[in-house]
Structures are given as structure tokens and as C-alpha cells.
Amino acid sequence: MTHVFLLSLLLQLGTARGASPAATFCVHVDSTRREVILTAGPFRVAAADHAMSGMHGGGGGGGSEQHGEVLVQRFSWPASVWVRGYRLRLFDARGRALPRRWIHHLYVVDFDRRELVYPIAQRVFGMGRETPDVMLRSTIGIPVAAGHELGLYLMWDNDTGAEVDDVYLELAFRWTASSQHPSPLQVFPFFVDAHVALGSDWSFEVPPGGGSATYEFTLPISGRLRMAGGHLHDHGLTLRLEDGLTGVPLVTLRAQRDSSGRLLRVPYRILAVRDSGPHLVAGRRYRLVATYDNPTPRPLAAVMGTLAGLFAPDSPERWPSVDAEDPTFELDRRLLTTSHPGGGAQAGACHERR
Ligand SMILES: [Cu+2]
Known part of the structure; x- marks a missing residue:
């Protein structure tokens, strides 16, 4: 769960890990199960180059350094709902389960809502290879509005050593009933990075003996941080959010590591x-x-x-709106659009595959 809301910041050019040209992408609303279900495939997935993807010890959804990300599809979100969890599965043409670890990471961007700390499109949801399916309590939800333009991105990690064909994915978002009383608490994804470099590489270097990266920021609106998780690489020790004036720590996350310093996880x-x-x-x-x-x-x-988590604004209606003219927003959108080869999925005939 650590990486559930970890947002992938993608800032480097990727190369296509192909999709079959015939892949289709479907958005389906199941009101009985209260789910928005995205289905895509079939994909042809090349064998992963493990020299490259092995650097993510903790298997994060972070990863500006990731190559090989594909834009599966841009799509219009179909219903105004408060999302409280998701489930993801991979399967073959006959519906048989395939290993979920073949997805290194996956994330969804909302181009019609911005991040809180940065004036870029909001990373609504992200997960890494080890992230299990997640369900928040029914008393909170992340609002996503009908008609918002979203993008689904992922990076494959096929560890079989050979290309596999006919891979389908299903990503289902469960929503909270809006009619319940008291009405659920609105929370929004939140992230802040210690080494921000929009348009280039968000990673940094640590000298022998150790070191740290620091980033100071302000927020445009007030609210409470309700949940916090983190993303570090091997040899990471802590992520600390502190008051910029007093230095008082507000949240400290300590990495769990093995004796060699290899990151096991960052508990949320x-x-x-x-x-x-x-x-x-x-x-x-x-x-x-x-x-x-x-x-x-x-x-x-x-x-x-x-650091990524959930933020409950004091006044959700004051969440800053997207400024499409903002050069930072524009640069981010361009990177999310042009530097990502399409996964090849096209909106088309949708089959029920459950
Ligand atoms: Cu990383």
C-alpha cells in the first residue's frame, strides 16, 4: 500500500515496449459493483531489460528515471464518483490470470485537475509492482469528475526472458456511495519530491558517507495530511516533512532495509x-x-x-484550478503526451472479459 498514491513523475523519454496494433481500450461503468472498469489489450510485451529496471529496490511508483513507459490511452472519466480503491489484474486471451508483477508500475493522470504543490496535471493514482490492491475506508474518497480527461500510463516488466503475446489488463476503481451519511471526507492525492527538476531528471546523487536532498515549498490552500507514504531507493534512510521555520518534524517515514542497505519498503x-x-x-x-x-x-x-499521501483540504472547493497557459503545466503535458509512445490501444469494440 505504500505506493498506492505515489505518483509517477515522468520526465524522461521512453521507448516503446510494444502493444499489438489491434489492442482495444474500454471504459465500463458497473453501478451494481460501484466500479469504473478499464480494460485494455491484447498487448505484446517484450522481455524486460533487467539491468535497467532493477534499480527500484522498493518497487515504487515513483520513477522519473523510468524508461519504457507507454501511454496506454487518454480517456474521458465516465462518472462523478469518489474513488476509494482499486483492483488490477492481468489475464490472457482465454481469461486465465497472468502474473501482475509484469507491470513494473502504472499510474493515472488527470489533465483537468492540478497537483497541489506543483502546477502540473494531477497524478491521481499510482502503484508499483509490489503494491497490493487497495481499499480505503468507505468514509473517505477521492473525487473524480465525469468528463475529466485522464491518461493511463504503465511500464511493463516481463521477467520471463521472452516476449509474451495476448496480455490484457483490467483496472477497476471502486467508488464510495455518495448517498451515505455522514458524507465521506474528500481527500486528494498529494505529493512532494525532494529533488524537483521538471522536464529533466528528478533523481540525485549521494556522496560516499551519506547525504540528503531538501526541497522547500508552500501550499496554495490549507488542509490536513491524512496519510503519507514514501519512495526511496536502496540505502535510503528517512523521508521527513518538517516546518520550514522551526524545523519541527511533522511526519517522519523510516525505510525498512536489509543488512546490506537494500530497501525493503517505506511503510506508509x-x-x-x-x-x-x-x-x-x-x-x-x-x-x-x-x-x-x-x-x-x-x-x-x-x-x-x-513523499506521497492523501490531503484533506479545509475547503475542497478552493483547490487551485488548472492554468493551461502556465509554462510548467504546458511542459508537463507535452512530456506526458509526446514523449510517451502510445501503447497501441484504441477505443474499440469492448468485450466483457470477466
Ligand atoms: Cu525511484
Whole structure:
């Protein structure tokens, strides 16, 4: 669950891991199960180059450094609902289950809502290879509005050593009933990165002996951080969110590692049951610090530090709106559009495959 809301920041050019040209993409609403179901395939998935993908010890959904990401499809979200969880499966042409680990990471971008910290399209949802299916309590939900333009991105990680054909994926989002009382708490995905470099590489280097990366930021609106998870690479120690003026730590996430420093996971923390969790104030300075040790004689190359979680605004209606003219937004949208080869999926005849 650590990486559920970890947002993939994708900033580098990728090369296509192909899809069969005949792949289709379907959006289906199942009101009985309260699910929006995305289905895509068949994909032809090349064998992974493991020298490259092995760098993600914790299997994160972070990963500006990822090559090989594909844009599966841009699509219009079909219903105004509050999403509370998802399930993902891979299957073959006969409906038989395929290993889910063949997806290295996957994320969904909402081009009609922006991030809180950055003026870029919101990464609504992201998951890494080890992320299990997730269901939040029914008392909270992430609102996604009908008609918003979304994009589904993923990177394959076919570890069989040979190309596999006829791979289908199904990604189902469960929503919370809007009629329930009291009405659910609105939460929004939130992320901040310790080494921001929009349009280029978000990773950084750690010298022998260890070091850290620090990023200071302010928020345009106030609210509470309700849940926090993180993304670090091997030898990562902590992710700390602190007050920029006083240095008082607000959230500290400690990596779990093996004796060699290999990252096992960054535990997520639920910060609030109902009315707690750190209250972050608009305009006040905050600081994210990612710390690493480095017992090796060489610099650690291309490491990352990302905090991602759920943010409950004091006034959800004051969430800043997208400024499509903003050069940062425009650059991000361009990278999300042009630097991603299409996965080959096309809206077309949709079959029920369940
Ligand atoms: Cu990473």
C-alpha cells in the first residue's frame, strides 16, 4: 500500500515496449459493483531489460528515471464518483490470470485537475509492482469528475526472458456511495519530491558517507495530511516533512532495509482517524528532507525521495484550478503526451472479459 498514491513523475523519454496494433481500450461503468472498469489489450510485451529496471529496490511508483513507459490511452472519466480503491489484474486471451508483477508500475493522470504543490496535471493514482490492491475506508474518497480527461500510463516488466503475446489488463476503481451519511471526507492525492527538476531528471546523487536532498515549498490552500507514504531507493534512510521555520518534524517515514542497505519498503502512515494529522497552512514554508547513507566508496547515482499521501483540504472547493497557459503545466503535458509512445490501444469494440 505504500505506493498506492505515489505518483509517477515522468520526465524522461521512453521507448516503446510494444502493444499489438489491434489492442482495444474500454471504459465500463458497473453501478451494481460501484466500479469504473478499464480494460485494455491484447498487448505484446517484450522481455524486460533487467539491468535497467532493477534499480527500484522498493518497487515504487515513483520513477522519473523510468524508461519504457507507454501511454496506454487518454480517456474521458465516465462518472462523478469518489474513488476509494482499486483492483488490477492481468489475464490472457482465454481469461486465465497472468502474473501482475509484469507491470513494473502504472499510474493515472488527470489533465483537468492540478497537483497541489506543483502546477502540473494531477497524478491521481499510482502503484508499483509490489503494491497490493487497495481499499480505503468507505468514509473517505477521492473525487473524480465525469468528463475529466485522464491518461493511463504503465511500464511493463516481463521477467520471463521472452516476449509474451495476448496480455490484457483490467483496472477497476471502486467508488464510495455518495448517498451515505455522514458524507465521506474528500481527500486528494498529494505529493512532494525532494529533488524537483521538471522536464529533466528528478533523481540525485549521494556522496560516499551519506547525504540528503531538501526541497522547500508552500501550499496554495490549507488542509490536513491524512496519510503519507514514501519512495526511496536502496540505502535510503528517512523521508521527513518538517516546518520550514522551526524545523519541527511533522511526519517522519523510516525505510525498512536489509543488512546490506537494500530497501525493503517505506511503510506508509495513516495520520488521522478523524480530526488529526498535521494541519498544513497555506503560504507557510515546509521542507521535505530525504536522507541516505552510503557505505560504498562511490557516489550513489540516481536516487530519489518522494513523499506521497492523501490531503484533506479545509475547503475542497478552493483547490487551485488548472492554468493551461502556465509554462510548467504546458511542459508537463507535452512530456506526458509526446514523449510517451502510445501503447497501441484504441477505443474499440469492448468485450466483457470477466
Ligand atoms: Cu525511484
